[in-house]
Amino acid sequence: MSLFRSCAIYFIVIAITSAESAFPPSLRYPLPVSINKMIDANLTCDLRSFNVTITLQYPFKGVLFAKDFSHECNTPGTLSNSISINLPTSGCGIRLSSRLNEKGQNQMLYSVVLVAQQDRHLRQIADQEKYLECIVEDEVFSIKSPSMADVLKSELTEKRGKNQRIGRMKKDDPESDVGEELNEVLSASRAWMEITPEEDNPGSANTLKVGEAAILTVKSTLPAGIGWKVVDCVAHDGLGDSSQKLLDDDGCPIDELLLPSPEMGPIQPISLMKHQEAMAKFAAFKFPDRDRLHLSCYLELCRGFCPEVDCGDRNETSENRFGRTLSKGAQGEVLDRLKVFNSVEVLAPAIDDLRKTEKSQLSVLTSIGANEYRIESYSYLTV
Known part of the structure; x- marks a missing residue:
């Protein structure tokens, strides 16, 4: 029984030693990482643009970008503690959603995930992601259509004229009334x-x-x-x-x-x-x-x-x-x-998993092919 235990301990020690030697010291004992944290964000947004100013702890020399759009929707740091980026709401991953506020009223908001990449060219573990939401004023989504306004004005004027002829309306300035009603309708x-x-x-x-x-x-x-x-x-x-x-x-x-x-x-x-x-x-x-x-x-x-x-x-x-x-x-x-x-x-987790499996299988087949080539070469040299 003691011989069995001795063998087991021996193999365990060998396995641990092999595992440690398989990885360099930098991975076994990672160095502390200095993170330039995002400490504040100032947001403004309207129908067409989402504007963000990020404040960091230290001067920023990397690049700030919208997640998934590192090359197209970015702005480089200028060794300042703050950095600003302007994104179009029609792209760059900007999302529009609605929710009820504390008063039970419908509230519209834009959201985006920004990435602060510490180096201008390299991705590191110190890079940060920040999810941001910007509340949009309801008036932003009002419809501005001159042709629709012309049709509504014509219909309201005609309606006012009919009401006046039958004595329902007796105000002195029907055009002013039409203008007020038209503005109310268009703004809603x-x-x-x-x-x-x-x-x-x-x-x-x-x-x-x-x-x-x-x-x-x-x-x-x-x-x-x-x-x-x-x-x-x-x-x-x-x-x-x-x-x-x-x-x-x-x-x-x-x-x-x-x-x-x-x-x-x-x-x-x-x-x-x-x-x-x-x-x-x-x-x-x-x-x-x-x-x-x-x-x-x-x-x-x-x-x-x-x-x-x-x-x-x-x-x-x-x-x-x-x-x-x-x-x-x-x-x-x-x-x-x-x-x-x-x-x-x-x-697409299922697709991503399938690609990983295919890549792994391809790697195995490549390895097998290389071994077969070595065996054939060795046999040829032996002969």
Whole structure:
């Protein structure tokens, strides 16, 4: 029994010694790391830009960038304790989401993950990531459409004139009343896009996995006399280098497996306005070299309502799908197109694991091939 224990102890000592000798001292006993911490962040944002000024403990000589966009969305340090970066909200991984504030009101916010790389060219363990949120004023998403404003002004003026003729309105300045009502209606108009998991999970609301059920929602609050629909949707990598068309100019899907036509929800009347949402359920996907998926669509605004389009016959032209050409001032006339966009992080753990397995198998096969070559060479030399 003592001989068995002695052998076991011997082999254990040999294994530990071999493991220690397999790694250099720098890995077995890592040196302490000096981290230039981010101690403060000042944020401002509007519809088109996300501006950040980061304050660090020490002068910063590295580079600050949006995660996944180190070469395209960055700014170099200048040996100052503070560094600023300006990012477009339509790319660089900027995400728009909504939540209820303390008063129970809907609150919109942009978010991004910034990376402070300590060296301008090298990634190190001392590099830091920081998740930032910037609350966006609700007025930022108001719709600015001159053509829609002209239609509403004409309708309000006509309505005021009729009311005056039948004695309902007796104010001296009807034009002033029309202007006030028009401003009220336009300032209340909103449109934006959200991308969320189908299953409500607060812990992963900002992240999807490839193949996971997700929902694209376009939300709008518009004047009662204005119709709308979702058209011309595109998926891109955040820079426009890689893109995939999802809906055509009529709102018809290019490939229903990628994104079907959004379904219009019920109308919720709000005084002179109406709130409505269009939703499309899809399986999350991503571009190979990015973990951020960006989607952009256009809201087509119409007088009264937007005509329905038959997407079934792909041989018809865009004009023929409507069945007729709409004249100016007719119901269904297209007034304007407004762009809405958003992004979401999409991970592919199954794909990444498969690639690691394939790489490992390839490495093993390469090693086996090399050994066979050595054996054959040795045999040849022996002969």
